[in-house]
Amino acid sequence: MTMTPLRLNTDIALPAGYSEYEIDSDRSLELTFTADTKSDVFIRVKRADHIRIRTFVKESAEVSFLFWNVSGLETKIDESYEVMKDAKLTIAMGECNESASDRRTYVALRESGAEALVCSASLVQSKKNYSMNVVNFAPHTSGEMRNYAVVLKSGVLMIDAIGTIVKGAKRSENHQTSRALSFEDGQKSTILPELLIDENDVQASHAMSIGRMDDDQLYYMMSRGLTPQQCTTLISTGYLMPITEVIDNDELREKLAGEMERKIGELCSM
């Protein structure tokens, strides 16, 4: 499978099965994706000034995006997704690069049966700023956000996660979990979990934790011979790795897992 380069504004009808793209542009970029079947999409973000993404997930379509940010420059992404009747959308953001990111994600669950999962895995060494809003516009829709971050020295993490259920979106669900793990002093993490609910007959929840690695866990792992750095690497990898599972492609998953392990190993040893 060859990686399709994306350098100019492009409209893409996603093919069935697996496809991969690389964003490599020295200017701003506007991309429009349309999905009407089952598609797994891997997008490597190498370079772009400002990326705008619009996606339409048509009735009964099922699409999974895995964005893998390897840019050495600050990345700005504005993205919106429209999910129609009985369609399923998964967005996974792998943010393990050393540069800053500013990402604004808007997901609209427009028609009944629409489902969306938005997840991120971040190894934060600079400033990572995410604002995400998943909105249930129709009854029987389901949205979920899962954010996992390991915040390293001098890293600054900001997550503003909003779950919105509008009036009339009965029997809908909107859930979110955000967790940030740090290993030493000097990092800053801010997570704002918000639920804006204007309907009674719904299910919604939020869970959030920010904290250091547990000293008892560290002692337990070290008591089997691992150095503190090895413990950090193992725990961080376990924390972030599940993001690669959204794409049904073993070869890609192994490649990304290896890349993530290497990156975590490098950054955790600094």
Next chain:
Amino acid sequence: MKTLEIRNLHVNVEDKEILKGVDLTVNENEVHALMGPNGNGKSTLLAAIMGNPKYTVTEGTITYDGKDVLAMPVNERSIAGLFLAMQYPQEIPGVTNSDFLRAAMNVRSETPVSLFRFIKAMESTISELQMKEDLAHRFLNEGFSGGEKKRNEIVQMKMLKPSLSMLDEIDSGLDVDAIRIVGDAINSLREETGMSIPADRNWRRRSTPKAMTGFTVNLMCCPQLKRKAQSVR
């Protein structure tokens, strides 16, 4: 011969002195049972030997194979051959048993353990301890029952092959059959490697490690562990 020597050991926990001058010698191939009522410092002694940061050694020495154990960080104590099967093993979500154990085996070896060799050893140990086949892929102790956690400690011990294993209440949470399985596993490793074992038991319980044969009972009672009470064969 690798010998653990503890001399005049004083240990504090949160400024309270728990051990007030413990002397103990454990030679290679010896099994010692540390016995005494709750709160007398049996677990504290084992934790202090392993280097739990919650326990502060204020006086005394611990040497193993002539090396100053107290000068070593926890991971170096492990590599030196010490192993503590913990009373309350930690749950580590996201880290699989196999990743953890393979990393722990690799730090003991100059060249990384081959995947084939590791899988064979893991499968054989899981089978010996009669644990579920998916153990290797489960997260470390996460969602394990009390008994499974204890057996998993022994799986780790068998894989890492320490020269001195400390077993802290290893039988608590185990049913009768599991005690036999764990006892057999400990004895077989002992025969294979000649490791020595100080084991912590509450003295009121009747099932003192019968599964282990040929052990020395050390009474942990006030003023402190000073006398070796009896040898049991």
